[in-house]
Amino acid sequence: MINLPKGTRDYSSIEMNKRNYLIQIIQKKFELFGFEPIETPSIENISTLIGKYGEEGDSLIFKLLHSGDFLKKQILDFLKKTKNDQRIINNVEKHFTEYVSNKALRYDLTVPFVRYIVMHKNKIVFPFKRYQIQPVWRADKPQKGRLREFYQCDADIISFSSSLWEEIELIQLCDEIFTKLNFPIIIYINHRDILKGLVEIAGIKNNLWKNFTTSLDKWNKIGRNLVKKEMLSKGITSLSFDKLEFFFDMEENFYNKKKHLTIALQNSEIGKKGIQDISFIYNNIKNISLKKTKLEWNLSLARGMSYYTGTILEIVPFYNKSFISIGGGGRYDQLANLFGINNTYGVGISLGLDRIYLAMEHENLFHTISNSPSKVLFINFGNEEVLYAYKMIKFLRKKGISTQLYPNAEKIGKQFRYANNKNIPFAISIGKNEIHKNKIRMRDLQEKTEKEYDNINDVVDQLTKKL
Amino acid sequence: MINLPKGTRDYSSIEMNKRNYLIQIIQKKFELFGFEPIETPSIENISTLIGKYGEEGDSLIFKLLHSGDFLKKQILDFLKKTKNDQRIINNVEKHFTEYVSNKALRYDLTVPFVRYIVMHKNKIVFPFKRYQIQPVWRADKPQKGRLREFYQCDADIISFSSSLWEEIELIQLCDEIFTKLNFPIIIYINHRDILKGLVEIAGIKNNLWKNFTTSLDKWNKIGRNLVKKEMLSKGITSLSFDKLEFFFDMEENFYNKKKHLTIALQNSEIGKKGIQDISFIYNNIKNISLKKTKLEWNLSLARGMSYYTGTILEIVPFYNKSFISIGGGGRYDQLANLFGINNTYGVGISLGLDRIYLAMEHENLFHTISNSPSKVLFINFGNEEVLYAYKMIKFLRKKGISTQLYPNAEKIGKQFRYANNKNIPFAISIGKNEIHKNKIRMRDLQEKTEKEYDNINDVVDQLTKKL
Incomplete structure (x- = not known):
């Protein structure tokens, strides 16, 4: 698990x-x-932290173990020392910690x-x-x-x-x-x-x-x-x-x-x-x-x-x-x-x-925070279409509009579902058809409307108005 | 040290x-x-991290020591086990770590x-x-x-x-x-x-x-x-x-x-x-x-x-x-x-x-970053004067201008030196004199000029122009 x-x-x-x-x-x-x-x-020497927070505080400090060969040497030393020393055994965790750790989290x-x-x-x-x-x-x-x-x-x-x-x-x-x-x-x-x-x-x-x-x-x-x-x-x-x-x-x-x-x-x-x-x-x-x-x-x-x-x-x-x-x-x-x-x-x-x-x-005071940074998803119709669309992706990003490309040319329905689940408000489709007609198709996923645009500047205008 | x-x-x-x-x-x-x-x-279970980075990487993972009574129990168990077991002694740091730690820094x-x-x-x-x-x-x-x-x-x-x-x-x-x-x-x-x-x-x-x-x-x-x-x-x-x-x-x-x-x-x-x-x-x-x-x-x-x-x-x-x-x-x-x-x-x-x-x-690429967030220092002339000036401090902050009050009524020279050393560009003085005349005196520490203003809105105008 x-x-x-x-x-x-x-x-x-x-x-x-x-x-x-x-x-x-x-x-x-x-x-x-x-x-x-x-x-x-994040890491301080134990000596810097200890004795500043009261006894209870001191006991709650997270300590870091030495590493590598040094750790080995320290344990062997400790084992030698403890052998017949009942005073060490009585307070074993304190003595032991001093051997194997000198750093702690703040x-x-x-x-x-x-x-x-x-x-x-x-x-x-x-x-x-x-x-x-x-x-x-x-x-x-x-x-x-x-x-x-x-x-x-x-x-x-x-x-x-x-x-x-x-x-x-x-x-x-x-x-x-x-x-x-x-x-x-x-x-x-x-x-x-x-x-x-x-x-x-x-x-x-x-x-x-x-x-x-x-x-x-x-x-x-x-x-x-x-x-x-x-x-x-x-x-x-x-x-x-x-x-x-x-x-x-x-x-x-x-x-x-x-x-x-x-x-x-x-x-x-x-x-x-x-x-x-x-x-x-x-x-x-x-x-x-x-x-x-x-x-x-x-x-x-x-x-x-x-x-x-x-x-x-x-x-x-x-x-x-x-x-x-x-x-x-x-x-x-x-x-x-x-x-x-x-x-x-x-x-x-x-x-x-x-x-x-x-x-x-x-107290429910977070209601105004938006969930997704992304505003636009470009639907992936295949390598040729993506390459054609990429200059538009770059243009939107240049205008500061957070834009994603769906990585694979999977089923269109699946890609739109992704946008919906992610609360991405707009999806742009540039398929063979759009390339042929020299158009940009954008869907408003909240209003469930779709429109064709002649050029990317019109798309930016529309997005700026809506976002 | x-x-x-x-x-x-x-x-x-x-x-x-x-x-x-x-x-x-x-x-x-x-x-x-x-x-x-x-x-x-920051802290993950050791089992999550180990075996993912290669042998050298694994050895560089910082491990956290158990704490309190649980640590004590684990050490005593370990001491019992090691007593006559040469196999454990041969690989003491590995066996030991398993006893006293199960968490590590990412x-x-x-x-x-x-x-x-x-x-x-x-x-x-x-x-x-x-x-x-x-x-x-x-x-x-x-x-x-x-x-x-x-x-x-x-x-x-x-x-x-x-x-x-x-x-x-x-x-x-x-x-x-x-x-x-x-x-x-x-x-x-x-x-x-x-x-x-x-x-x-x-x-x-x-x-x-x-x-x-x-x-x-x-x-x-x-x-x-x-x-x-x-x-x-x-x-x-x-x-x-x-x-x-x-x-x-x-x-x-x-x-x-x-x-x-x-x-x-x-x-x-x-x-x-x-x-x-x-x-x-x-x-x-x-x-x-x-x-x-x-x-x-x-x-x-x-x-x-x-x-x-x-x-x-x-x-x-x-x-x-x-x-x-x-x-x-x-x-x-x-x-x-x-x-x-x-x-x-x-x-x-x-x-x-x-x-x-x-x-x-x-490559010296940071030259444009400003060093101090503070734009204005209010000189402290004593409790009465500070109380009088405080509504102006609040007003400047309301306008988004980062403003400090010098905490003590120390020598004026020392307070101006503080502003200079901190690269705070403006200092405002409201002493007995200014209160009496109903004026606000502001010093531009870069240009080394000083001017009296009739009201705080004029000060804000001047600051907005200069900052």
Whole structure:
């Protein structure tokens, strides 16, 4: 049985036309806001990726096997080492992986981008605004909307000083993209410093910070009870949880949320800083206004990646909030430190192409995309006729009209059926008869009409009018 | 030291703008000829890929390691099995790989395409003309023009009957693409059946066929002497080689080559079939004519992939024939048989994006590509001023003019330097002064002039005139 690895899929032409439409709009809007394209390789050194995504993320990185003689040598070395070493046997997959692999597929576009910055810093003009539209790979359990290979569309800014106007620009950018797609969204916003403040006032220990954010991030997916259960199992006390629960559930407008938090975090410096940042962004966005996007402060938003340090963002469809998230982002001011570069500030958004596709398909928003690039099929009557017709094929293509030749002189009915099945709207017949009369016969397959033309210019006129 | 795996590389914005220009033209021409886009995943089952590329190709496939608990179980199983089994130890990397990996990165776009056909055949309308522009991976020794990750741009036709018009269309398609790129090429053409005929008359045994084609394919790269040496070392006799040498070196026009071969292959049915095919293609192309492309019969062209069965093609730059090949293709009528589907006929071309890039860079053909997408930088004078200016930023973007805001209110000189370094042609200043006077100050950074405008519409007029 021929099949594909779990969590991977093919994209048909119909699907590709829709995907390309999405990519074109996203790319155009990225450039409209001054982001420049770069690409990084799919394969990175494991050392570049590991330790940036949290423990769970690290375990989902796809690793590549060494090849050839080197692989052989490494396995034999490994076999020698393991022989009587119970410590190796106990942790066999870790030790073993170090012997047989040092490369992996990229897990996101942010870490490779920061690696890019570090490697090329002398050639880059800062602030550096880049976009990148490429696939990433995660050995996650596949489920609806979660593939093991999927495209991300990222826009990020890295500079030597941070500015909240960057967040405002990114929110404006999302509004532009989704307004153009005619697909209203909600952008949830929150701030890691506010969460840090809440952790402070709830008396949760520092070493539980990652557990806290990882669990909290599931609030909208698995609900309050399961989050509480998970937090307790990870060492957070019931008392701490009860102190904070009120904030995660708060259904109030921005100003009331701010009022409650300002009181609660009055003694937390870091918490106050977070409130200040969020207010700056919220007030300016309010002044500038958004087209189709709603910006909503969501205090249970935490984001999974361990590299975020400030603002965090998540994007969901406006009419279907319980749909999987279609994008996210945030500020990661210390990520480059891990590569030995200090004082860089990063912020960005990442849109999930496959998720946007699914969500738009779900809301039936693709109806205007045409399925076939081809506009004209030339019926094949045999080698002589094709040779005679070929100059017309060339002429139509010169005029930018996508034209195909049916490859074989098969039964005419079969050739017309092909055009119909492919949604090719016109078919041109140049048989012996037409050559003799010096005519061009064209069939409009949608209107089911046929007409003879005297020359190819008339055909082009007719096609231009109809297409 | 932060670095990238051997044979991989980053692409800067300047490089990406050129690459995107190439991709756009190739994609547009593919669609003009009626090819439709599909995409297949980067990761395929090893069983799908293995045995399709020849022994050397198989050894260059990048394999992915299993992950998590499953990896652990597999290694422990393997360790148990190997203990006293000398047969396993002798061939350790092969046995081992079977335990710890069943997925690999795609090696080309042709085999995954055929796999696609087999899996989706009930939904596909044949003849199926698809294009695909995606990266492939090969664990080859990296050298100039040979990366371990590189993009291929493939156009293929699969149908239930073969037609040489398909080859003619593909040659026309290449001519269209490279004419549009203003980059003249030579397309070398040959036929596997002619090589089979030559092998027959030289008395080379059937089991040496793959060795013969693999070595012959290096004729243009390593030269006659080394090819002879390699062939002899692989079991082809000196007598056989001497019988054929004349053809590989023949510097004659098409008709003389045909004359010589017709005599030599008069008793080889398969050889005569090959000559007939090549003549059909050559004569029709001559009638239809090519714009900037030269079609040349090259009898030493053999192609490395073992799946080719008929016509074979290779593309090199016209003004630099000794440059690495920038594309190739051919007919592979039995490839789907390997997946259990008979009677399908395939033919296609594959363009190497990175090689075309290198060759065009070498001939300095990219001079017209602009480097920066951004046209306007808004100077940042502080939060109040930015908020005031933001409606103008939005207006310019609404007019499709790519506009950036400098994120921080840093020294004005530094902000202008940024615009200069980024090749952003215009900078707009809205400081306290301009707000007070209700004016917009715009600097033309190329002409080094500055002017005040009364309203944003005048600015747009000026920009539209200049950009």
